[in-house]
Structures are given as structure tokens and as C-alpha cells.
Amino acid sequence: MSRDKEATRNKILDAALDVFANKGYHDTKLDEIANESATSKGSIYFHFPNKERLFLSLVDQFSDLLEKQTRKAIESEPEGIGRVKIALTTVLETFARYRRPAKVLLVQAMGLGQPFEQKRLEVNERFARMIAEYLEEAIEAGEIPIEDIDVEFTSHAWIGAIYHLVIRWVYTGEPSSEKIVHELVPMLLRTVGHQTEPSDSKPADSA
Amino acid sequence: MSRDKEATRNKILDAALDVFANKGYHDTKLDEIANESATSKGSIYFHFPNKERLFLSLVDQFSDLLEKQTRKAIESEPEGIGRVKIALTTVLETFARYRRPAKVLLVQAMGLGQPFEQKRLEVNERFARMIAEYLEEAIEAGEIPIEDIDVEFTSHAWIGAIYHLVIRWVYTGEPSSEKIVHELVPMLLRTVGHQTEPSDSKPADSA
Numbered sequence: 001m002s003r004d005k006e007a008t009r010n011k012i013l014d015a016a017l018d019v020f021a022n023k024g025y026h027d028t029k030l031d032e033i034a035n036e037s038a039t040s041k042g043s044i045y046f047h048f049p050n051k052e053r054l055f056l057s058l059v060d061q062f063s064d065l066l067e068k069q070t071r072k073a074i075e076s077e078p079e080g081i082g083r084v085k086i087a088l089t090t091v092l093e094t095f096a097r098y099r100r101p102a103k104v105l106l107v108q109a110m111g112l113g114q115p116f117e118q119k120r121l122e123v124n125e126r127f128a129r130m131i132a133e134y135l136e137e138a139i140e141a142g143e144i145p146i147e148d149i150d151v152e153f154t155s156h157a158w159i160g161a162i163y164h165l166v167i168r169w170v171y172t173g174e175p176s177s178e179k180i181v182h183e184l185v186p187m188l189l190r191t192v193g194h195q196t197e198p199s200d201s202k203p204a205d206s207a
Numbered sequence: 208m209s210r211d212k213e214a215t216r217n218k219i220l221d222a223a224l225d226v227f228a229n230k231g232y233h234d235t236k237l238d239e240i241a242n243e244s245a246t247s248k249g250s251i252y253f254h255f256p257n258k259e260r261l262f263l264s265l266v267d268q269f270s271d272l273l274e275k276q277t278r279k280a281i282e283s284e285p286e287g288i289g290r291v292k293i294a295l296t297t298v299l300e301t302f303a304r305y306r307r308p309a310k311v312l313l314v315q316a317m318g319l320g321q322p323f324e325q326k327r328l329e330v331n332e333r334f335a336r337m338i339a340e341y342l343e344e345a346i347e348a349g350e351i352p353i354e355d356i357d358v359e360f361t362s363h364a365w366i367g368a369i370y371h372l373v374i375r376w377v378y379t380g381e382p383s384s385e386k387i388v389h390e391l392v393p394m395l396l397r398t399v400g401h402q403t404e405p406s407d408s409k410p411a412d413s414a
Binding site: 027162188193 | 231233234314317324331353357360361364365367370371372375378382386390391394395397400402
């Protein structure tokens with residue numbers, strides 16, 4: 001894709017994110033996205049065959065970002081429970097930093113019918129596999145105290161807890177995203193037998 | 208409400224559950240519900256001002272059932288971690304027994320916009336409060352090893368894990384609902400420091 005075309009595509013995706021996050025899928029009109037992105041309906045159709053594909057592209061874009069951030073964050077950490085912890089923290093912090101994409105991915109993509117459900121299942125499986133991979137490594141490294149944990153099951157349970165608290169935060173602002181990271185990561189690690197202190201993180205006043 | 212009217216109302220709700228679970232909210236027509244329930248559109252409108260209210264009544268009906276089953280199940284158990292365990296087990300078993308209402312409540316009520324989100328938040332807060340209540344009792348009874356747990360936060364994290372695994376089961380049938388109950392309850396109890404054995408449950412052949 002040429003630079004210009006890619007720039008236009010990104011402008012459209014940015015504007016679409018705004019409009020979808022504000023109005024929801026059904027009430028969003030491509031005209032508004034064209035307006036908001038200072039492009040045209042023609043340009044939108046050039047890049048995306050229809051509203052559905054545009055929406056699904058946003059979901060893909062955000063899940064790529066989430067995975068990339070997480071893979072990058074664990075890079076310098078040796079295999080083991082440390083990676084699991086960093087992966088969970090990064091996923092939560094990324095949701096916190098990107099509240100609108102979080103809303104589109106976790107809330108608005110639901111209940112829209114087949115192709116959307118398909119995509120959601122695909123994204124969920126992708127994250128579950130990533131977390132399961134780090135859990136497997138931690139087991140190999142002898143760092144998981146609970147024997148015979150089902151890594152697939154565990155990672156789905158974790159994802160459920162993460163999604164639910166992020167969705168609640170998107171709607172209510174409560175509890176703060178800092179608190180979610182601070183409390184949830186040690187809580188999830190306890191499910192595999194890790195008793196980390198919640199006071200693990202930096203002290204309030206940084207010296 | 209007279210007996211007859213109530214019977215009709217229930218017939219409509221039963222049929223609506225079928226049709227919504229099969230077609231989703233948007234593609235459901237009141238005509239089909241009238242057909243399926245052997246009533247008429249007139250009767251439907253007598254009981255429910257519109258499709259939205261009918262759908263929301265189903266959500267209420269199922270959350271009432273979930274709460275009633277749970278309250279009944281814990282009744283004979285003394286306050287403490289035992290109640291928490293029974294409550295979690297009952298919620299999971301009720302979802303397992305009622306797969307279609309689970310689908311309507313957990314999947315199809317999402318992404319439908321304001322009044323539906325409102326209802327979902329309301330249902331979530333209601334269950335979170337119920338679980339938080341049993342957790343508070345267990346703390347009072349000195350049966351929660353982890354100090355200073357945030358019962359509201361914990362119960363929402365639990366609900367998230369439960370919903371996610373139930374939704375996944377509704378879509379994929381995996382893992383079996385028995386496995387979900389068997390693995391998830393001890394896993395969630397570990398988040399508050401309880402190391403119960405997963406082999407807690409009855410043996411395969413009941414003597």
C-alpha cells in the first residue's frame with residue numbers, strides 16, 4: 001500500500017473508532033466517519049467493503065496492538081512466572097491507556113451476530129493462547145506451585161476476570177485502572193498458587 | 208394478575224426465549240413469538256409494550272431464578288466459606304442447566320445500547336452484591352485467609368471469570384459444564400487464599 005493510501009486508511013480507522021465508541025455500531029453512519037476523517041465515502045469503500053469490515057478491522061488493529069505490546073514487554077524477562085505477571089500487567093495497562101478501543105472491542109462487538117461473534121471468539125482464543133504459552137513456560141521453569149493446572153482453562157478464566165473489570169471501568173470509571181492492575185494481577189496469580197504481595201508495586205512517593 | 212393472564216404471559220416468555228436464543232435480538236420478530244407461543248401480537252402487546260421490554264423481562268426472569276436458586280441452596284449452610292462455595296457452584300450449575308437463558312443474558316444482551324447495558328450492569332451489580340455478602344460473612348467467620356481483600360472487587364472478578372467460561376461453553380460446548388464447576392470453584396476460592404482440593408466433589412460412582 002502506498003504511504004498516502006495507508007495514511008488515509010489510518011485516518012479512517014481513527015475516525016471510525018471515535019464514532020463507533022460514541023454511537024455504537026448500529027447508530028454509526030459511514031457519512032459521519034467520512035466527515036470526521038475528512039475523507040469521503042468513496043475512500044472508505046476503497047479500503048473497507050462495508051461498515052462491518054471497517055468495524056472488524058478496528059478490532060483486529062487493537063488486538064494486534066495488545067499482543068505486540070505484551071510480547072515486547074516480556075522480551076527481556078526470563079521464562080517463568082515473571083513473564084506471566086508482566087503479560088497480565090501489560091494487557092491491563094494497555095486497556096487502561098486505550099479506553100475507546102477497549103470499549104469497541106469488549107462491549108460494542110458483542111451481540112452483533114455471527115461475524116462479530118466469530119471475531120470475538122478468535123481474539124479471545126488468541127489471547128488465551130498467548131497467556132497459556134507463558135503459563136506453560138512457567139510450569140517448565142518449575143515456578144507454578146499448583147500441580148496439574150489446566151493452562152487453557154486458567155487463561156480463559158483470567159481473561160474473563162480482566163474483561164469484566166475493564167468493561168465495568170469503561171462504564172463506571174470504577175475502580176481506577178491503577179487499582180485494577182494493583183489488585184487483579186496478584187489475585188490471578190493466586191489461582192496458580194502464587195502468593196505475591198499486592199504491595200509489590202512502587203511506593204506512592206517515588207524517591 | 209389472573210391465572211389465565213399469567214399463563215399467557217409465561218407462554219409468551221417461553222416462546223420469546225426460544226426465538227431470541229435462536230435468532231438474536233435484532234432478527235427476532237414479534238410475529239414469530241406470537242406464532243411460537245400460539246398467542247397473538249395483541250396478547251404480546253397487552254403484556255409487554257414492545258420487543259425491548261419483552262427481552263428485558265426475560266433477563267429479569269432469569270436473574271430472579273439464579274438468585275432464588277442460590278439463596279435456597281445456601282440456606283442450610285452456616286455462614287462462612289461453605290456458603291461462598293455453594294453460591295458459586297449453584298450459579299454455575301444453573302447456567303449449565305439453562306443454556307438458552309444463559310445465552311440471552313450473557314451474550315445477546317450485549318452491544319444492544321443503553322437500556323440493555325443498564326440492565327446488564329444492574330444484574331451484574333446484583334450478583335456481585337450477593338457474592339460479596341457471603342464473602343463478608345466468611346470474613347466475619349474468620350474463614351478468609353487473605354487479609355484486607357476487597358470483597359466487591361473480588362466478586363466482580365469472579366463474575367467475569369464465570370461469565371466468560373459460560374459464554375465460551377454456550378458457543379463451543381467446551382469444556383463441559385461439569386468440568387467448569389469442578390475446576391473453577393476451587394480456582395476462585397484460591398484467590399482468597401483457600402486451597403481446596405479439586406477432588407472435593409463426589410466420586411464418579413455414587414455408593
